[in-house]
Amino acid sequence: MSRPTARAIAAAVNAGGSTRPAVETALAACAGDQLNAVIRVHRERALTTADRVDARVRAGERLPLAGVPIAVKDNLCVEGLPATCCSRMLEGYVAPYTATAVARLEAAGAVIVAQTNMDEFAFGSSNETSCYGPVKNPVDPTRIPGGSSGGSAAVVAAGYVPVSLGSDTGGSIRQPASLCGCLGIKPTYGRVSRYGLIAFGSSLDQIGPFATDAADAALVLQTMAGLDPLDGTSAPHAVEALPGGDALRGLRVGFVPGHAEGLQPAVRAALDATKARLQAAGAVLVPIELPHERYAVATYYVIGTGEASSNLSRMDGIRFGHRAEGADLRAIYAASRAQGFGTEAKRRIMLGTYVLSAGYYDAYYKKAQQVRRLICRDYETAFAACDVILGPTSPTTAFKLGEKLSDPLQMYLSDIFTIASNLAGTxxxxxxxxxxxxxxxxxxxxxxxxxxxxxxxAVAQALA
Amino acid sequence: MPITEQQVRHVAKLALLDLPDAELSATARQLDAIVGYVEQLSQVDTTGVEPIANVAGLVNVLRADEPGAMLPTAAAMAIAPKHSADAYLVPKVVER
Structure with missing residues (x-):
């Protein structure tokens, strides 16, 4: 892929070049999408935004993302554009306000060219639960791109745009980045404001970028990160620049020996090769244990579905979204939700309602919150002995479309390596x-x- | 203890989801498989472990109680399926 990076596009625009070539190229690529990764292209809005960026640069401003075309996941609100979470439940919903993360990128000169496909309400690991149909993997269209941010991963991997936004509740940025072949980061919980991100699991959700390299991801992350009065959980921590110097010499790289078990052989070989490269570059490999990591998927499917069932209770057909007819208010709610939500959304709402219901709360939700604390402590212990932890993102490469759709538990287990850091916030x-x-x-x-x-x-950049 | 169809019906009612009778048994089976997997949490000794709700340790994040920008009523109404100029329209909920 020899497409220009976001940095190169911004540098050219800030040096006096027009925003048009990069924006037109991205718009054409999105309009010609054969992967079902793009659900809406916003040509007029993009060109208007691009003209405004040109005018700002001509007036002497220097913008970190000047003229950089981006695509955003369909669960991020952008004023005046639909935001449906790829669900019939939100068909016709047009966002009346803009997510903080998106507003910061646009203020920095980015140009939204398209919105991307996703699993319905971000419930899925294969992008097959979307009401718009599945996304195809850009490398092999008979395979899934990963999920839930499958569209945002595919548009970067396919080269439509240099960067895109996704959201990650249990691996929804990292797993599709892995399966499509691009870089994706789930930032520290609180790093990026969640205001305007349609909530799935509020204690787990983070917005993050997909990019072709770490420097572009860093540029986008730095631009959108930071405290936001509109999100009480956003963090006051300063957003650092990428550290300079040798990122690998002396780096203590932790690895969990058990992670090498049960991997597809090629994934295991890649893990071994990455370890060898790190060692050759002067890093020190440190075996560590995360004793409660094996409980992460179970913990997540209690906390994540509990929070989801609560968050999705606002989808009632009254204030926005799909509304069914009914004799009374309760009948309208129940019919609107039954018609609007797809199978996986209903399953998670049911599961979340069950674990939070009277008589089960202590056994499931409270227990999961206790195990979650133990998982956090595991990380604190591990990071006393190492600086970073290396492992596979996914136990396998992209599986076939339809392969796991009928077995929810197998689908949930495809996130086995990614979930723990959502629980810990790391x-x-x-x-x-x-x-x-x-x-x-x-x-x-x-x-x-x-x-x-x-x-x-910085470590990812050094490994590129 | 497997999840019964009666429990599924109860949970669907709590979740405000119309669930056709034809889907009860399949839903019970799937929930049962997932809940069965989740049961492994009972193996973990959590004696004396405080449940965690926020990983950053935040409790209450307060701000000054001052009026600020808000969504204009017309903008909120414009996205509602049924509305008047300043209210959502629903069937009568109070009999008198």
Whole structure:
């Protein structure tokens, strides 16, 4: 892929070049999408935005993302544009306000060209639960792109846009980045404001970028990160620049020996190769244990569905979204929701309602919150002994469309390596690490302690 | 203890989801498989472990109680399926 990076596009525009070539190229690529990754192209809005960026640059402003075309996941609100979470429930919904993360990117000169396909309400690991149909993997269209941010991963991997936005609740940025062959980061919880991100699991959700390299991801993350009065959980921590110097010499790289078990052989080989490269570059490999990580998927499917069932209770057919007819208010709610939500959304709402219901709360939700604390402590212990943790992002490369759709539990287990850092709030990224024998991308996951996002990106950049 | 169809019906009512009788048994089976998997949490010794709700340790984040910009009524109404100039329209909920 020899497409220009976001940095190169911004540099050219800031040097006096027009925004048009890069924006037109991205618009044409999105309009010609054959992967079902793009659900809406916003040509007029993009050209108007681009003209405004040109005028600002002519007036002497220098913008970090001047003229950079971006695509955003369909669960991010942009004033005046639909935001449906790829669900019939939100068909016809037009956002009356803009997400803070998106507003900051646009203020920095970025140009939204398209909105991307996703699993319905971000419930899925294969982008097959979208009401608009599945996204195809850009490397092999018979395979899934990963999910839930499958569209945002595919548009970057296919080269339509240099960067895009996704959201990650249990791996929804990192797993599709891994399976499509691009870089994706789930920032530290609180790093990026969630205002305007349609909520799935409020204690787990983070917005993050997809990019072709770590420096572009860092540029986008730095631009949108930081405290936001509109999100009470956003963090006051300063957003660091990428550390300079040698990111790898002396770096203590933790790895969990058990992670090498049960991997597809090519993924295991890529893990071994990455370790060898790190060692050759002067990093020190440190075996560590995360004793409660094996409970992460179970913990997540209690906390994540509990929070989702609560968050999705606002989808009632009254104030926005799909409304069914009914004799009384209750009948309208129940029919609107039954017609609007797809199978997986209903399943998660039911599960979440069950674990929060009277008589089960202590056994499931409270228990999961206790195990979640133990998972956090595991990381604190591990990061006393190492600076980053290396492992596979996904146990396999992209699977076939339809392969896991009828078995929800198997689908949930495809996030086995990514979920723990959502529970702990720690930052985590997936970087491209070669291909398997069929040419399918493999990703490696790098995790770090709270607010080590910049360091993770520096390590990823050094490994590129 | 497997999840019964009666429990599924109860949960669907709590979740405000119309669930056709034809889907009850399949839903019970799927929920049962997932809940069965989640049961493994009972193996973890959590004696004396405080449940965690926010990973950053935040409790209450307060701000000054001052009026600020808000969504104009017309903008909120414009996205509602049924509305008047300043109200959402629903069937009568109070009999008198």
């Amino acid at each position: 930052p985590s990224l997936s970087l491209p690490a070669g291909r398997d024998e069929q040419g399918l991308p493999i990703g490696m996951q790098l995790q770090g302690p709270m607010f080590s996002d910049a360091r993770l990106l």
